[in-house]
Structure formats: C-alpha cells, structure tokens
Amino acid sequence: MSGVCMSAGRGSSRLLCSTVHPLIQVPNQLVGAPTNTDVTLHCHVEASPKAINYWTRETAPLPYTKK
Numbered sequence: 001m002s003g004v005c006m007s008a009g010r011g012s013s014r015l016l017c018s019t020v021h022p023l024i025q026v027p028n029q030l031v032g033a034p035t036n037t038d039v040t041l042h043c044h045v046e047a048s049p050k051a052i053n054y055w056t057r058e059t060a061p062l063p064y065t066k067k
Helices: none
Strands: 002-007 015-020 023-025 044-046
Antiparallel strands (some): 002 015, 023 044
C-alpha cells in the first residue's frame, strides 16, 4: 500500500491523505517457450509513489531490457 497526500485546494492549508493499493495487471499469466529461448514478460503497474518492478526466477532476478 502507498500513501498519497494532496492539497485540498488552491491556497488551502489542509492536506488530504489516503491509502492507495497498487493496481497490478499481468495480461498473460502463463508463458511457454522452448529451453534457451528469449521470452517477453509484461506487467502493468499503477502505483503512487512509482513502483520498482522486477521479475525473479527462484532466487535470482532475471535480466532486464528496456524496450
């Protein structure tokens, strides 16, 4: 969960705070491919503050290529 705070209005001294749950969407939850081939994994995350996203396999992080 993330906390979000914003001003109540222009020139206002009030601050509104709310707890925001991240929204995570994984379009293909099962991906199959032959051994020793590359696959592309997609995950869409909406969070505030911005989330740090990464994939792991067993205990090691997978290599990341930004496209």
